[in-house]
Amino acid sequence: MSIVKLNNRGIKDVTALGSITGLGNLTFIKKLTASSSGTLSFVDGASSVVLDNTYKEYLFTFNNIHPASNSSLGFKASINGGSAYGIATTTSAVMAEQGEGSDDSFLGYRTSQDHAEDTGLIKIGESYGTDNDQSGSGFMHLFNPSSTTFVKNFIAQNHSCHPSDYTDHAFVGGYINTTSAVNAIQFAMTTGNIDAGDICLYGIK
Amino acid sequence: MALVKYNNNSISAVTSAAAMTSGDMTLIKSVTASSDSTINFVHGTSDVVLDSTYPIYIFKFINIHPETDSTEFSVGFRDGSTAYDATKSTNAFVAVHDEADSEAALNNRSSNEGLSQNTGFQNLNLNMGNGNDESLSGEMFLFNPSSTTFVKHFMSTTQYYQDGNASLNYRVGGYCNVTAAIDAVQFKMNSGDIDAGTIKLYGIKDS
Secondary structure: OOOOOOOHHHHOOOOOOOOOOOOOOEEEEEEEEEEEEOOEEEEOOOOOOOOOOOOOEEEEEEEEEEEOOOEEEEEEEEOOOOOOOOOOEEEEEEEEEEEOOOOOOEEEEOHHHOEEEEOOOEEEEEEEOOOOOOOEEEEEEEEOOOOOOOOEEEEEEEEEEOOOOEEEEEEEEEEEOOOOOOOEEEEEEOOOOEEEEEEEEEEEO | OOOOOOOHHHHOOOOOOOOOOOOOEEEEEEEEEEEEOEEEEEOOOOOOOOOOOOOEEEEEEEEEEEOOOOEOEEEEEEOOOOOOOOOEEEEEEEEEEEOOOOOEEEEEOOOOOOOOOEOOOEEOOOOEOOOOOOOEEEEEEEEOOOOOOOOEEEEEEEEEEEOOOEEEEEEEEEEEOOOOOOOEEEEEEOOOOEEEEEEEEEEEOOO
């Protein structure tokens, strides 16, 4: 067989090579930007969202979530493509806090932020303030949402500006207690709209 | 048309392909310490990107080894001047377990290593050891540093070998309480040089 030599010029129009790996294992899927939004929803199969067995792990990132009212960020899950949200979920919540005036130092379990088989909004951050420069940022890992065998574990870490001007570092873990596939996630504040901010969804290979 | 077959030998010299993506977590810069007093990531310098190109940046710390025993690895942020003195408010806690199995605890460190409207550097750990096999590894998220509207949140997790022969998992959360853009980040030891180790900067795409 004759040898054909390739150079950059010859391969410049290539857009895919089937067996190449190592091009990065974090894949951007969807970005939703809040604008006085009551909810932000990621529904598998809608608006280019993928939330199925394509990935075993999904990552949501929250960037400068700014509430209309002093409130917490939370989510609800759906097993029917977003027709209804609210699957029983159990969580634990640990908070670390420190005030801008060296006050309000706290580390511990926060019973006001956890949930026990709750079908309402599941809190994943502490209180977010509404001052113009206040917001919350962080991330949430959702593992294997398409499983029909296991509950759906998730781990969230968010940092926010409390309305009373202290730093709030929230560590929340839990599971969506269903063996049905979860195929949609909806985010909202516990009170009022998401005034501004971005939520992005990624798949992790 | 005749079928042309390629093999790995023929394709091994290719160094770029126009339209192939590189994944959505992009390595921006890797810096390896060699008895350095500071390691800086300055937007626009030495190929560093730290602006609105990415909404989230991640620093990875790999085997950070201090020259001096019982010191801290710390971070400062630049918000418009040449100094790394952005005002910060933070919280901190640590999980500790020593090799002798005599201490196992979760400790609130906010009153000690936490900052309250302070321009000083933020400790990302406490009392790390400098033995030959001792080091620190971890990561720090920095959210939307180019925002001129919001404070700049950051969250770090470090795991390291403490000078008292213990495993410490140290968490810091906080924000640069400024609305000016953060355009550079500096890491240093509170005492002595960063003897060795690597710090990598990644950007996470949102489109």
